Amino acid sequence: xxxxxxxxxxxxxxxxxxxxxxxxxxxxxxxxxxxxxxxxxxxxxxxxxxxxxxxxxxxxxxxxxxxxxxxxxxxxxxxxxxxxxxxxxxxxxxxxxxxxxxxxxxxxxxxxxxxxxxxxxxxxxxxxxxxxxxxxxxxxxxxxxxxxxxxxxxxxxxxxxxxxxxxxxxxxxxxxxxxxxxxxxxxxxxxxxxxxxxxxxxxxxxxxxxxxxxxxxxxxxxxxxxxxxxxxxxxxxxxxxxxxxxxxxxxxxxxxxxxxxxxxxxxxxxxxxxxxxxxxxxxxxxxxxxxxxxxxxxxxxxxxxxxxxxxxxxxxxxxxxxxxxxxxxxxxxxxxxxxxxxxxxxxxxxxxxxxxxxxxxxxxxxxxxxxxxxxxxxxxxxxxxxxxxxxxxxxxxxxxxxxxxxxxxxxxxxxxxxxxxxxxxxxxxxxxxxxxxxx
Amino acid sequence: xxxxxxxxxxxxxxxxxxxxxxxxxxxxxxxxxxxxxxxxxxxxxxxxxxxxxxxxxxxxxxxxxxxxxxxxxxxxxxxxxxxxxxxxxxxxxxxxxxxxxxxxxxxxxxxxxxxxxxxxxxxxxxxxxxxxxxxxxxxxxxxxxxxxxxxxxxxxxxxxxxxx
Numbered sequence: 180x181x182x183x184x185x186x187x188x189x190x191x192x193x194x195x196x197x198x199x200x201x202x203x204x205x206x207x208x209x210x211x212x213x214x215x216x217x218x219x220x221x222x223x224x225x226x227x228x229x230x231x232x233x234x235x236x237x238x239x240x241x242x243x244x245x246x247x248x249x250x251x252x253x254x255x256x257x258x259x260x261x262x263x264x265x266x267x268x269x270x271x272x273x274x275x276x277x278x279x280x281x282x283x284x285x286x287x288x289x290x291x292x293x294x295x296x297x298x299x300x301x302x303x304x305x306x307x308x309x310x311x312x313x314x315x316x317x318x319x320x321x322x323x324x325x326x327x328x329x330x331x332x333x334x335x336x337x338x339x340x341x342x343x344x345x346x347x348x349x350x351x352x353x354x355x356x357x358x359x360x361x362x363x364x365x366x367x368x369x370x371x372x373x374x375x376x377x378x379x380x381x382x383x384x385x386x387x388x389x390x391x392x393x394x395x396x397x398x399x400x401x402x403x404x405x406x407x408x409x410x411x412x413x414x415x416x417x418x419x420x421x422x423x424x425x426x427x428x429x430x431x432x433x434x435x436x437x438x439x440x441x442x443x444x445x446x447x448x449x450x451x452x453x454x455x456x457x458x459x460x461x462x463x464x465x466x467x468x469x470x471x472x473x474x475x476x477x478x479x480x481x482x483x484x485x486x487x488x489x490x491x492x493x494x495x496x497x498x499x500x501x502x503x504x505x506x507x508x509x510x511x512x513x514x515x516x517x518x519x520x521x522x523x524x525x526x527x528x529x530x531x532x533x534x535x536x537x538x539x540x541x542x543x544x545x546x547x548x549x550x551x552x553x554x555x556x557x558x559x560x561x562x563x564x565x566x567x568x569x570x571x572x573x574x575x576x577x578x579x580x581x582x583x584x585x586x587x588x589x590x591x592x593x594x595x596x597x598x599x600x601x602x603x604x605x606x607x608x609x610x611x612x613x614x615x616x617x618x
Numbered sequence: 619x620x621x622x623x624x625x626x627x628x629x630x631x632x633x634x635x636x637x638x639x640x641x642x643x644x645x646x647x648x649x650x651x652x653x654x655x656x657x658x659x660x661x662x663x664x665x666x667x668x669x670x671x672x673x674x675x676x677x678x679x680x681x682x683x684x685x686x687x688x689x690x691x692x693x694x695x696x697x698x699x700x701x702x703x704x705x706x707x708x709x710x711x712x713x714x715x716x717x718x719x720x721x722x723x724x725x726x727x728x729x730x731x732x733x734x735x736x737x738x739x740x741x742x743x744x745x746x747x748x749x750x751x752x753x754x755x756x757x758x759x760x761x762x763x764x765x766x767x768x769x770x771x772x773x774x775x776x777x778x779x780x781x782x
Binding site: 182183261270271272273274275276278279304310311312313314315347349350351352353354355366367368369370371372387428429430431432436437438468472502504505506510514515518519522525526528 | 640
């Protein structure tokens with residue numbers, strides 16, 4: 180099911196089967212290159228497969244953008260322990276809804292990606308960890324897995340190749356933190372989703388302390404096309420060091436919100452105006468969150484840039500998970516900052532203090548500012564608390580809360596100031612309010 | 619405690635899905651499937667899941683406390699969840715949540731007197747490009763205006779009368 184009209188500007192690689200009838204069925208898949216890449220990979224050595232993925236410049240689509248081939252290369256061989264493939268389908272970064280359409284419309288592409296990863300690292304068992312809210316995708320995934328077993332594309336001696344692989348769809352139960360890889364593994368082991376200290380990284384000690392390849396849904400889904408067409412072909416679709424296409428989720432104040440597959444490095448302004456039909460209601464663009472709520476906001480005049488990991492990094496933001504949130508000129512930035520902080524405060528697992536206390540403090544202070552009862556000092560307080568969380572938390576959730584908050588204050592300070600309680604700066608009244616609030 | 623044959627077979631498959639000695643992995647899905655059948659995670663469910671997986675009651679309880687979709691108190695038969703996170707916020711989710719409260723006559727995390735509906739303001743549910751979005755149980759509804767909300771609630775209420 181497609182929830183939005185495709186755009187003629189799309190370059191369809193991962194989504195190329197989406198518009199076919201019964202695109203999720205194994206018959207449609209098999210009639211359209213399905214499991215061909217796996218058969219090709221069977222004839223390759225594990226190193227060949229990993230080198231092909233390295234050559235593709237595929238980088239993790241969950242948000243961190245770590246080179247996938249390199250990640251696979253870290254998995255030790257012949258440890259005497261089983262190796263596992265784990266798919267992160269815990270998509271929960273606000274602004275992101277792409278893994279959902281990938282599983283819904285082409286679940287076999289994901290299975291094939293897992294099989295190839297299994298060949299590359301010598302794994303015979305995989306788990307697809309799907310966020311609890313996406314229960315209907317567990318059903319779609321289970322149906323696809325059953326079809327694959329029935330037609331010999333999962334299980335023992337797959338299609339006569341001698342390779343065995345089992346795959347299980349596993350439901351989560353509502354926790355953003357479980358999208359963080361080590362917390363996901365804890366959750367998959369039946370525990371609270373609290374992050375683990377690293378190193379060791381999951382490649383070495385992941386699920387059940389065994390070697391584990393853990394990637395995002397979209398990352399695995401890119402693998403069959405890479406093997407089939409070659410790493411260089413995929414790399415050439417994007418920009419240097421940023422291979423391929425990616426699924427961008429356009430949301431917010433835009434005429435044609437939707438999930439669109441575009442080449443890496445696609446210009447953000449073109450994405451908004453040509454793919455997304457421009458800002459809604461004839462209004463002007465104020466700001467864009469380029470890659471999900473944890474990414475620092477870009478002002479309208481900073482949006483003329485190529486959407487790839489390196490360009491966004493240079494612009495002091497991140498490509499993140501591909502969630503492009505567009506805000507028009509009437510957007511209340513303080514309210515947006517508060518809503519995002521409420522989210523991180525709610526989702527903080529409470530394991531480490533800078534995150535647990537920091538998000539709570541920030542929510543309180545931003546709430547005050549939003550209500551119009553904040554004082555001048557509150558703006559600096561927000562900035563300082565966020566800055567003190569940065570890099571000091573156990574897992575990236577603390578950074579994810581701090582980074583956008585600092586950017587909102589840096590770039591839209593005047594909006595925070597406009598909402599301050601109307602007292603004369605430096606007056607006795609302001610002084611006494613400060614004392615009161617910080618008591 | 620006995621479950622329906624469907625749930626029993628689901629649990630059996632689930633436990634067999636993890637390597638020997640790693641059956642604890644089945645805990646979270648098991649609790650969710652039990653909750654779907656029982657309506658919430660009752661003390662009996664906790665004891666039963668603990669027994670089947672060889673865990674203590676406390677080991678199960680501490681897991682339940684972590685996950686936002688696990689409920690130890692009964693919800694309404696139809697749990698209405700309104701996302702108000704950033705993408706939905708920008709397209710009127712706060713107004714939609716207010717409307718939902720008015721329409722159902724209950725607040726956040728409350729249940730209607732007849733036990734049919736419950737309401738919850740939730741975090742991002744992954745429908746950002748089709749915002750504002752709600753879920754009723756596990757079903758997604760996209761681009762929900764207040765009028766569309768009333769229509770959805772009307773359809774669900776009708777379905778509920780049929781089931782009764």
